[in-house]
Amino acid sequence: MTVQPEVLQTTSRRWSTVRISVLLLAACWLLLASSLPASLHGAGIVLVLALVVLDLALGVTTNWLAFLPTSRLDERQAALRNRAYRVAFRLVAVGVLLMVAFTIVGAIAAGDNLQSINAVPDAISPRHLVAFLELLVIGPTAVIAWLQDDASGSEPRGLQHWWSLLLVPLFAGAWLVAGQVLPAQTVTTRGSSGLFEAYGATCDHFATEKSIAGGLAGSARLKVEVCWDGRHAFAFGDPSLHTPMDIVPIPVPASELAAPLSMPSEPDLTSCAPRDPDSDFVNVSETCTEQIGPDGSMHLTAHARMSPLSGDLGSRDIEIQLVVSRDGKILAEG
Amino acid sequence: MVSSLSRSRRPMVTIERITALLIALLLGVFLLGFLPPFVASFGYLVLVLVTIVVVRSVPVEPGAWLGLRIVRRGLVVVISLITLDLLTFGASFNPTEFPLIFVLALADFALGRATRRIASAAIIDLDERQESLRNQAHRIAYAVLAVSVGLVLLVADVATPDSHRWLVDAIHGGPALSFLQLLFFLPAMVIAWIEPDRISDDDAPRLRQSSRARLAYAMVAVCIILPIVFSITLIASPIRTSAFTVADPIDGRGVNGVGIKSCGNNHGLYFGARKDVGWGGVSSVPLTAVACWNGSRAYPLWGMFSSDCHPGTTEWAFASTLTCRQATGSDGTLTFTYRTRLRAVLLPFISRDVVMTVTLTKDGKVVQFP
Numbered sequence: 001m002t003v004q005p006e007v008l009q010t011t012s013r014r015w016s017t018v019r020i021s022v023l024l025l026a027a028c029w030l031l032l033a034s035s036l037p038a039s040l041h042g043a044g045i046v047l048v049l050a051l052v053v054l055d056l057a058l059g060v061t062t063n064w065l066a067f068l069p070t071s072r073l074d075e076r077q078a079a080l081r082n083r084a085y086r087v088a089f090r091l092v093a094v095g096v097l098l099m100v101a102f103t104i105v106g107a108i109a110a111g112d113n114l115q116s117i118n119a120v121p122d123a124i125s126p127r128h129l130v131a132f133l134e135l136l137v138i139g140p141t142a143v144i145a146w147l148q149d150d151a152s153g154s155e156p157r158g159l160q161h162w163w164s165l166l167l168v169p170l171f172a173g174a175w176l177v178a179g180q181v182l183p184a185q186t187v188t189t190r191g192s193s194g195l196f197e198a199y200g201a202t203c204d205h206f207a208t209e210k211s212i213a214g215g216l217a218g219s220a221r222l223k224v225e226v227c228w229d230g231r232h233a234f235a236f237g238d239p240s241l242h243t244p245m246d247i248v249p250i251p252v253p254a255s256e257l258a259a260p261l262s263m264p265s266e267p268d269l270t271s272c273a274p275r276d277p278d279s280d281f282v283n284v285s286e287t288c289t290e291q292i293g294p295d296g297s298m299h300l301t302a303h304a305r306m307s308p309l310s311g312d313l314g315s316r317d318i319e320i321q322l323v324v325s326r327d328g329k330i331l332a333e334g
Numbered sequence: 335m336v337s338s339l340s341r342s343r344r345p346m347v348t349i350e351r352i353t354a355l356l357i358a359l360l361l362g363v364f365l366l367g368f369l370p371p372f373v374a375s376f377g378y379l380v381l382v383l384v385t386i387v388v389v390r391s392v393p394v395e396p397g398a399w400l401g402l403r404i405v406r407r408g409l410v411v412v413i414s415l416i417t418l419d420l421l422t423f424g425a426s427f428n429p430t431e432f433p434l435i436f437v438l439a440l441a442d443f444a445l446g447r448a449t450r451r452i453a454s455a456a457i458i459d460l461d462e463r464q465e466s467l468r469n470q471a472h473r474i475a476y477a478v479l480a481v482s483v484g485l486v487l488l489v490a491d492v493a494t495p496d497s498h499r500w501l502v503d504a505i506h507g508g509p510a511l512s513f514l515q516l517l518f519f520l521p522a523m524v525i526a527w528i529e530p531d532r533i534s535d536d537d538a539p540r541l542r543q544s545s546r547a548r549l550a551y552a553m554v555a556v557c558i559i560l561p562i563v564f565s566i567t568l569i570a571s572p573i574r575t576s577a578f579t580v581a582d583p584i585d586g587r588g589v590n591g592v593g594i595k596s597c598g599n600n601h602g603l604y605f606g607a608r609k610d611v612g613w614g615g616v617s618s619v620p621l622t623a624v625a626c627w628n629g630s631r632a633y634p635l636w637g638m639f640s641s642d643c644h645p646g647t648t649e650w651a652f653a654s655t656l657t658c659r660q661a662t663g664s665d666g667t668l669t670f671t672y673r674t675r676l677r678a679v680l681l682p683f684i685s686r687d688v689v690m691t692v693t694l695t696k697d698g699k700v701v702q703f704p
Contacts, residue, residue, distance in 0.1 A: 044576045074632050081470035081473070082466070082470045086468060089476050089479070090353060092476075092479070094352055094356060097356035097357065098356065100360060101359065101360060123491060123502040124487070129487065129488070129491055132484070132487065133484055133487075136479075139476075143581050170489060185494075187499065212489075214492030
């Protein structure tokens with residue numbers, strides 16, 4: 001085979017525009033895949049769009065060699081393509097291992113952050129899902145671009161080759177529309193806590209998550225420790241919900257207490273705040289209100305606003321409801 | 335070979351070395367987490383890692399059987415079936431699943447031999463034909479990985495709440511092992527599948543049996559035999575029991591830091607016991623409880639209820655509670671029985687029951703313990 005020297009020759013060390021693009025791609029990917037900062041505060045979509053631009057640029061530069069059928073390649077191109085796939089396969093392994101390491105580091109860095117405890121569990125954050133798919137889709141093309149360099153394969157392209165960049169605003173528009181029209185997907189769990197007990201009442205843990213487009217257009221969540229004693233149901237662990245303390249059973253008469261009873265703050269049990277990854281692609285703000293009905297049932301409502309753009313432009317409101325009767329029955333959830 | 339001059343220098347930083355470094359770092363963190371209670375498992379994992387390093391340093395040839403394409407393809411089918419079966423494993427493994435993982439590890443070892451480990455060999459160790467075959471295999475493997483993992487991940491994450499829940503379970507269970515299997519062994523599986531039959535001895539000169547090769551085989555044998563030995567000692571070793579009691583135990587929850595008697599005005603006894611089974615991988619069944627008596631009856635205070643019957647650390651064995659029962663008879667005697675079944679992880683047909691018993695009369699006489 002005579003192509004090998006040519007292929008090897010192309011791996012020159014010159015810092016061409018193509019290689020700088022590959023390095024930029026790697027930098028954007030690392031920022032997306034890492035768990036630091038814990039939240040991108042809505043900037044995740046900017047990163048994704050930058051990645052799409054770089055993907056398309058590299059694709060055009062390499063003539064989409066990675067995706068062409070073998071029948072359309074000459075021997076040199078086929079050898080380069082196969083070699084790139086081998087390197088890209090290893091890159092996927094490195095990328096996955098890095099993501100695991102980043103996750104461990106992120107968990108250590110957020111050591112006292114109680115948002116995740118007892119919440120609806122996420123298999124993979126939207127940010128990491130995008131990073132993994134990006135790695136899979138563009139890995140071989142990026143390697144080909146790096147190996148090919150501008151010495152042999154990346155001759156200047158005419159404007160007609162760059163029409164695919166028009167896909168970027170289309171992609172951004174599709175994401176905005178998806179955030180507006182796709183139905184919110186609801187996942188609920190119950191009883192994942194199991195460790196909390198309150199005097200004179202039975203308690204259980206409820207968690208709900210509503211996400212749009214798998215979290216790529218934001219997620220809202222609610223987790224609450226609900227207690228009931230046959231007369232009332234009430235949320236425990238969040239003073240901001242203003243649970244009336246006269247309905248909370250206590251072992252001695254209230255008049256005998258040295259100080260008025262107050263609701264403790266237990267953010268691992270009850271919280272309306274979004275988790276850090278929920279705000280990666282859109283800004284999410286959330287508030288909760290609790291009402292105790294005349295029949296003793298607890299009505300908890302979380303209002304979330306997802307804002308993909310600044311100034312609430314294109315924002316979408318989502319509501320999560322939980323109604324528990326005074327004997328612990330779920331009357332409404334979701 | 336035209337490019338031999340360009341290949342003569344082995345680069346310091348390669349993608350394989352970065353992968354190995356990351357694996358070593360993550361395994362290091364994982365192993366350190368293992369260390370405090372699971373000393374034997376920690377030692378065994380270190381042995382496995384050293385064995386992998388030694389085995390990889392020895393050149394291999396597939397031999398007569400593994401040189402046949404049909405045998406190699408059979409091996410790939412077996413590995414694929416186990417990988418698929420792993421998808422059904424939940425986040426909590428059950429006793430029947432570990433032997434399958436053990437078989438998978440052995441099959442991967444055979445796969446390395448069948449393919450001469452060219453999937454992960456340094457480029458300097460390959461000829462042009464092997465390198466071309468390897469690159470082609472990686473391209474096929476990449477397509478399989480992208481579709482089987484990328485697509486499944488995307489669809490499962492966004493499709494329905496049920497698929498989302500499956501993914502949450504999957505990422506901590508068997509499917510994660512399936513993914514790692516594909517990530518690290520899929521190219522070798524493809525090579526084993528597409529490589530033609532070995533037809534000439536010229537291509538495969540007989541390797542000298544060096545002392546390193548003998549060491550590698552010995553270490554592999556030890557890695558295989560050791561877990562079986564650990565499993566057998568579960569029934570072969572005597573149960574080692576340690577037990578003590580404390581009369582009228584003090585509860586630390588007293589006012590102003592002064593402890594109060596657990597049983598109040600009645601008498602009480604603290605029971606502490608542990609039964610260890612096995613050598614190497616030791617499984618412990620502990621008991622800590624307090625029982626009281628008042629002359630008319632004995633009764634349990636804590637540690638004798640169903641929520642208290644938890645096995646301690648178990649290495650190379652699964653523990654399941656068969657009986658956790660306490661009762662006070664008509665004569666006022668308290669009887670507590672805690673029976674646990676320990677089942678070997680790798681040989682699930684090997685099991686042993688460990689029983690803890692407390693019999694306390696109404697006047698505080700310990701008839702049986704533990």
